[in-house]
Amino acid sequence: MPAVVMVLIVGVLFYLGYRYYSGYLARRVYALDDDRPTPAHTMRDGVDFIPTNKHVLFGHHFTSVAGAAPIVGPAIAVFWGWGPALIWVVAGTIFAAGVHDFGAIVVSVRHKAQSIGTLTREVVGTRARVLFLLIIFFLLTLVNAVFAVVIGNLFVANPEAVLPIVLEIPLAIGIGQYIYRTRSAALIPSLVGVVVLYATILLGQALPISLAGFAAEDGLFTERNIWVVLLFAYTFLASRIPVWVLLQPRDYINSHQLFIALGVIGLGVLVGWDTIVAPMVNDRTPADSPSWFPLLFVTIACGAVSGFHSLVSSGTTSKQLDKESHARYVGYFGAVGEGALALGSILACTAGIVATTADWHAAYSDFATASDGAASNFVNGVAHFAGNLGVPQATAAVFAAVVVISFAATTMDTGVRLQRYIVQEIAEIVRIRAISRNLTVAGLVAVLIPLVLALLPGGGDAGYTFGVLWQLFGTTNQLTAGLALAVIAVWVTKNRRNPIAVLVPLVFLVVVTTWALVDNLVRFVAESEWVLAPLDAIIFVLAVWLIVEAVLALRRARGVSGDADEPEPTELTGR
Amino acid sequence: MTAGGRWRRLGARLLRYWRRLERAHELLLVSRWRQGLRKEARRRDDTLRTLLLLESLGVDNPVAYETLDVVPYLVADFHAWHRRMGRDEFGDAGVCC
Numbered sequence: 001m002p003a004v005v006m007v008l009i010v011g012v013l014f015y016l017g018y019r020y021y022s023g024y025l026a027r028r029v030y031a032l033d034d035d036r037p038t039p040a041h042t043m044r045d046g047v048d049f050i051p052t053n054k055h056v057l058f059g060h061h062f063t064s065v066a067g068a069a070p071i072v073g074p075a076i077a078v079f080w081g082w083g084p085a086l087i088w089v090v091a092g093t094i095f096a097a098g099v100h101d102f103g104a105i106v107v108s109v110r111h112k113a114q115s116i117g118t119l120t121r122e123v124v125g126t127r128a129r130v131l132f133l134l135i136i137f138f139l140l141t142l143v144n145a146v147f148a149v150v151i152g153n154l155f156v157a158n159p160e161a162v163l164p165i166v167l168e169i170p171l172a173i174g175i176g177q178y179i180y181r182t183r184s185a186a187l188i189p190s191l192v193g194v195v196v197l198y199a200t201i202l203l204g205q206a207l208p209i210s211l212a213g214f215a216a217e218d219g220l221f222t223e224r225n226i227w228v229v230l231l232f233a234y235t236f237l238a239s240r241i242p243v244w245v246l247l248q249p250r251d252y253i254n255s256h257q258l259f260i261a262l263g264v265i266g267l268g269v270l271v272g273w274d275t276i277v278a279p280m281v282n283d284r285t286p287a288d289s290p291s292w293f294p295l296l297f298v299t300i301a302c303g304a305v306s307g308f309h310s311l312v313s314s315g316t317t318s319k320q321l322d323k324e325s326h327a328r329y330v331g332y333f334g335a336v337g338e339g340a341l342a343l344g345s346i347l348a349c350t351a352g353i354v355a356t357t358a359d360w361h362a363a364y365s366d367f368a369t370a371s372d373g374a375a376s377n378f379v380n381g382v383a384h385f386a387g388n389l390g391v392p393q394a395t396a397a398v399f400a401a402v403v404v405i406s407f408a409a410t411t412m413d414t415g416v417r418l419q420r421y422i423v424q425e426i427a428e429i430v431r432i433r434a435i436s437r438n439l440t441v442a443g444l445v446a447v448l449i450p451l452v453l454a455l456l457p458g459g460g461d462a463g464y465t466f467g468v469l470w471q472l473f474g475t476t477n478q479l480t481a482g483l484a485l486a487v488i489a490v491w492v493t494k495n496r497r498n499p500i501a502v503l504v505p506l507v508f509l510v511v512v513t514t515w516a517l518v519d520n521l522v523r524f525v526a527e528s529e530w531v532l533a534p535l536d537a538i539i540f541v542l543a544v545w546l547i548v549e550a551v552l553a554l555r556r557a558r559g560v561s562g563d564a565d566e567p568e569p570t571e572l573t574g575r
Numbered sequence: 576m577t578a579g580g581r582w583r584r585l586g587a588r589l590l591r592y593w594r595r596l597e598r599a600h601e602l603l604l605v606s607r608w609r610q611g612l613r614k615e616a617r618r619r620d621d622t623l624r625t626l627l628l629l630e631s632l633g634v635d636n637p638v639a640y641e642t643l644d645v646v647p648y649l650v651a652d653f654h655a656w657h658r659r660m661g662r663d664e665f666g667d668a669g670v671c672c
Contacts, residue, residue: 045659050610055603056602063607190600190604244615255607
């Protein structure tokens with residue numbers, strides 16, 4: 001099948017989902033009301049709370065939620081064939097991610113734009129706040145571990161990408177300082193910055209940087225693992241620099257790269273008219289391969305449904321919503337945008353990567369090869385699409401690697417920084433002052449735990465497949481989504497509206513996540529994986545805890561009558 | 576119309592498109608980044624205010640000597656802050672209102 005046909009079919013399904021299902025959600029489930037003033041108006045402060053044009057807010061929301069995760073997950077999951085991956089991306093986006101992202105904005109807007117963490121305590125209960133902290137702790141630990149491995153693998157496969165990524169740091173600081181110090185339009189300097197960044201690709205091709213000379217062939221000191229250690233050392237130092245100096249300017253450059261990459265994939269597919277060479281269902285998987293059910297649903301988290309989006313929806317987007325009806329466009333359509341990125345990843349790894357089905361089977365010969373090479377497969381696929389547009393294949397491969405590494409590195413920067421706060425907060429609860437009061441010690445804890453996890457995949461006798469670590473990351477992401485859906489379901493129930501549209505994805509996510517955890521736990525114990533087995537068991541306990549809290553909160557909610565929304569802001573408090 | 580006039584009109588039209596593009600870029604990508612800068616500036620202002628308020632809260636201010644110097648410059652800012660926090664009057668006569 002030509003890739004363009006798949007794009008058209010998915011495009012129509014996404015359109016129908018947005019046109020009809022999100023309309024149903026807006027009217028019957030979330031009952032949007034434009035006469036109700038949003039916090040952007042009632043709490044307007046010109047910094048956090050600013051009524052923003054819906055298209056602009058969509059741009060802000062989409063660039064915040066899109067990153068490397070919706071790329072890597074589908075790139076692994078096509079191991080089972082493009083059919084299951086595509087169905088989960090499309091159905092997940094329409095019936096789970098859209099409901100989740102849209103709902104998180106609405107619930108937050110109706111509660112003074114509070115974050116999902118605070119809402120969990122207020123709507124579900126005090127215990128759930130601790131549960132939320134623990135889930136986020138494991139989510140961030142696994143995010144930092146998996147992205148360190150992804151970047152390490154890409155640096156090994158594309159030594160030409162190292163120099164552009166290193167030079168991106170002073171470039172970002174320079175652009176950041178320009179915008180900080182001037183009020184003039186930033187379009188030309190930004191374009192110059194992006195052009196300079198891509199010019200460094202040519203420099204990188206001339207000066208590839210490889211650590212192979214310092215590394216062992218296998219064991220703990222492989223080239224990938226040396227890169228992982230260097231990456232964590234960098235993120236530890238970077239997390240001590242104010243966000244506006246490095247992190248935010250890098251994020252700013254990345255938002256340009258996101259639109260460029262989406263444009264390259266879209267145009268490349270259209271111009272090249274490539275055919276999907278991967279099988280719809282891969283019937284040549286080795287006998288010891290993990291089963292697609294239920295692991296597909298935790299392998300693709302971002303791109304189908306992601307709990308991380310609830311943090312963005314309730315953390316920043318809800319504070320800028322001009323009218324309640326805009327939540328539909330920003331939240332639901334934002335989820336569709338993420339689904340489109342996942343579709344791009346599926347296309348790159350099934351149509352762009354190789355020319356024949358036999359070559360595809362070689363690239364996806366077993367689960368370990370598929371997961372370790374996922375990011376590289378995406379990079380090669382995008383390079384092929386860029387090649388359709390006339391860019392030399394080798395240069396295009398470095399371009400795609402730079403895009404993925406930039407996303408992953410920024411996520412790691414943010415992840416380590418956030419993890420430091422979470423470590424401090426948990427240390428405060430269990431009264432370990434040495435950690436809660438010391439930023440350096442908290443930062444070291446935030447870096448060392450994911451570092452250990454990242455060093456083990458493929459790292460000798462104790463090593464395991466990267467895909468398994470990725471699935472655990474997906475599991476915690478789905479649990480975060482489950483918690484946010486529980487908050488939304490309780491709020492909808494309290495308001496005497498039918499919560500079925502929220503309950504179905506909630507129950508589905510909880511069931512497949514718990515199933516995947518049990519499935520993996522049995523395997524880890526059988527294979528004596530004594531790092532992953534306890535980690536899996538702890539996350540399983542959190543999943544059961546989530547189920548108990550959600551059931552109790554829903555039972556309580558059914559007993560509540562009347563409108564449970566927060567009261568209108570008063571003039572006295574201005575809030 | 577002369578050839579020069581046509582070129583001028585074309586130039587003016589292109590400039591209008593460019594300005595529109597600059598505006599869209601500013602709104603879509605730059606404003607988010609400027610918002611981050613404003614947040615950071617506000618966080619630092621709040622830290623300074625907290626330092627100024629330490630003594631009024633009964634806590635020893637380790638940088639009292641330095642902060643005393645800047646109090647006059649921050650009175651108007653401080654007044655705006657306590658109104659933002661929901662108090663029309665600070666309550667301590669002579670501070671700002």
